[in-house]
Amino acid sequence: MLNRNSGKRDFTAGGRLTSPAGRIHFPGELLLRSAALFSALIIFALFGFLAYFSLPLFIEGRLGELFSLHWRPFQGQFGILPMIVGTLLLALSALALAYPLGLGICLFIHGLGPALLARPLLLLVQGMTGIPTVVYGFVSVFLLVPLLRNLFAHGSGFSLLAALLTLALLILPTIVLLIHSQLGQVVPALRLTATALGIARERELLYISLPASSYGLLAAAILGFGRAVGDTLIALMVAGNAARIPDSAFDSIRTLTAHIALVVSTDSQSTTYQSLFAGGLILFLTTAAINLLLHRIKSRACPSGDGS
């Protein structure tokens, strides 16, 4: 045991830029520390700002109004429940489509598919991360939306379906690259063992390497979901933005992010404006929860210290 792992551990221990006392000593130290402190302060300020402006809603007991189904600002109703439902529906359905696809691509790259195609496929997915979101939205508005409109003859085509298809494409690289990097660590260590036992490559991938990659698999799902919840532009451009709970995938939806963008661009005076802060707070807390969750999983999957 000791022999087997000591090399790896020594490397990690020696790789840290810390002296035995744990303090970092180099010229730019103060600068870096101030930058870190400043960034942390901005996050807290952001949270404080959102909390402060949405506080009246909580204090005055208008939460019921906030979580109502009706967004009629001119009648004093500003329920954001449809937007919350829309956000969840869109993010979950986009994840449900992109995740299996991403996992399939990773398995293809790591040995289910011909090695000749693996590298071009990976390059393609990596290239996708560089495409601006607006391009996806734009192409979708001109190609996907009319196609859905003609195909299903239901509404304008600006719908949950159009948004989820586009959003799935957007979060696909996040999912693929995370699972890929995890498999890239796990597979080389296990493949030779499995091969020498006469286990075929596809079985090794499915029954040995994949179960050993659970951290990456979970992280990909969580980050993919986070990316989907946080995206504004796709929903804004192709989901149709009707502030109501959809009856089917062909109906228009409005997400929280798109809602905030829409209201901010048209109205910044009325009292309903406060509901936006509540929406912002919800998004902020969702993201924070996702990051904390990821941190927890990571510390459980790779406990700090020397383990044994």
Added chain:
Amino acid sequence: MEPTVTADKPFCLIADLHVAFHGRPVLKAIDLSLDSGGITVLLGPSGSGKTTLLRALNRLNEDFPGHLRSGRIQLRLAGELQEIHQPEISVTALRRQVGMVFQTPNVLPTSIQRNLLLPLKLVTDLDREEREARIEEVLREVHLWSEVKERLKESATILSGGQQQRLCLARTLALKPHYLLLDEPTASLDFKTSRAIEDLLLELQENYRIIAVSHSLRQARKIAGRIIVMKDGEIVHQLDREGIACPETLPQLLEELF
């Protein structure tokens, strides 16, 4: 050079084997005939091609990039000598019959029990009860049963180096191989643990055809029924039991080489 061991009923015949990686020759014109007579030990300086020769026997070299081979390898499978590269031979089936244990223990990152059950499940059609019976049998065979029977569900990585290596051996034996290829199986273990593994190999030679790579003269002397000395991708000497027993031959030979 004439092989010292005459082949009356060989279990391994290699003829004019050349192996290269990325155009660099690693094995050159290997001719070899092995018959029963104890453990075969491949001895030689590092880079002499010992591991490549070992991996040629379960065709594991093919999984490394830039691999090129010519020549024939015949192993006794199901009672008769068969060319292992012929298309009718399934490479995964071959590897089950020609089991391999590596230099460093490579347990799977899962429980002790699952390390043994999973390969059985993936490559055999034994049912659950048969699989469980089989793992007890092999754990007893490598003298690990009494040490782990109470904690089969615990992670295999908590075992000591020697226990892990015996677990790897058990995992290979569970597939009922005819051959055992051992690539410096005690290189990562301490002296005492190495001794225990060597004693175990001496027991196992009754039931398996064992070919081991070693870099230790002491070890080779202890376990070998036949020593094959390699240098620069070629076999330079072969010693049978008498040659190994002779106190001068081997040290003299190695002095020339290293």
